Amino acid sequence: MKILQVSDQKMGGQAGYNVFAEALANGATVFGLATGSTPISIYDVITASDLDFSNAVSINLDEYKGLPGTHEQSYRYFMNEHLFNKKPFKESYVPDGMADAATETARYERIINDNPIDLQILGLGQNGHIGFNEPGTPFDSLTHEVTLTQSTIDANARFFADENDVPRYAYSMGIGSIMKAKQILLVAYGENKADAVAAMIEGPVTEDMPASVLQRHPNVTVIVDAAAAAKL
Numbered sequence: 044m045k046i047l048q049v050s051d052q053k054m055g056g057q058a059g060y061n062v063f064a065e066a067l068a069n070g071a072t073v074f075g076l077a078t079g080s081t082p083i084s085i086y087d088v089i090t091a092s093d094l095d096f097s098n099a100v101s102i103n104l105d106e107y108k109g110l111p112g113t114h115e116q117s118y119r120y121f122m123n124e125h126l127f128n129k130k131p132f133k134e135s136y137v138p139d140g141m142a143d144a145a146t147e148t149a150r151y152e153r154i155i156n157d158n159p160i161d162l163q164i165l166g167l168g169q170n171g172h173i174g175f176n177e178p179g180t181p182f183d184s185l186t187h188e189v190t191l192t193q194s195t196i197d198a199n200a201r202f203f204a205d206e207n208d209v210p211r212y213a214y215s216m217g218i219g220s221i222m223k224a225k226q227i228l229l230v231a232y233g234e235n236k237a238d239a240v241a242a243m244i245e246g247p248v249t250e251d252m253p254a255s256v257l258q259r260h261p262n263v264t265v266i267v268d269a270a271a272a273a274k275l
């Protein structure tokens with residue numbers, strides 16, 4: 044893994060943008076995208092740039108089950124607001140949270156297979172989750188329905204008016220789906236990510252720490268600030 048330590052999220056945005064720009068210049072056409080607060084500064088630099096994704100495809104990691112794309116907390120809505128409205132792609136896939144689980148997860152995995160991901164961006168859950176793959180998710184998992192853990196519900200409750208409004212289920216690319224990407228960029232900021240960052244990079248590779256699987260991937264770049272890198 045290549046570790047890039049940046050001074051703050053603004054610099055992380057620039058560093059992440061550089062990874063996107065280089066991939067695009069090298070012919071990447073399929074970009075795996077992520078939600079959460081972490082990638083926002085990268086999307087901000089991309090939308091302010093002249094990078095052209097109009098011939099590229101994007102495939103998002105995950106979506107809450109039960110939220111339509113028009114819901115302000117849906118990940119489709121988030122992506123429209125932070126990236127797609129300003130920087131359109133030829134096609135942008137996000138799981139359909141309103142669709143039936145078996146049909147949607149199979150359809151989504153087919154999309155990933157038909158459009159092999161050149162560069163996948165990932166955030167990191169405090170418990171080491173990537174996408175919505177919570178601890179214990181098999182490393183060979185494909186797109187599936189997820190039951191969110193209480194810690195993830197708590198971490199995401201800040202975005203909802205009431206904790207009871209936080210969806211309990213989601214559709215997520217599996218760890219096996221994510222590992223198919225040719226290149227992975229994981230970004231983490233802040234002290235509450237420090238334990239997960241250390242375990243991901245230096246700990247044992249175990250399904251109890253989903254991000255540790257990245258030690259087995261041949262092309263991973265990690266962007267961290269000092270607080271997230273504190274326990275390395």
Ligand code: GLP
Nearest residue numbers: 078079080081166167168174175
């Ligand atoms: C959610 C998302 C993850 C994201 C994580 C961290 O659970 N499903 O993809 O990485 O939160 O979010 P944040 O970047 O806001 O810390």
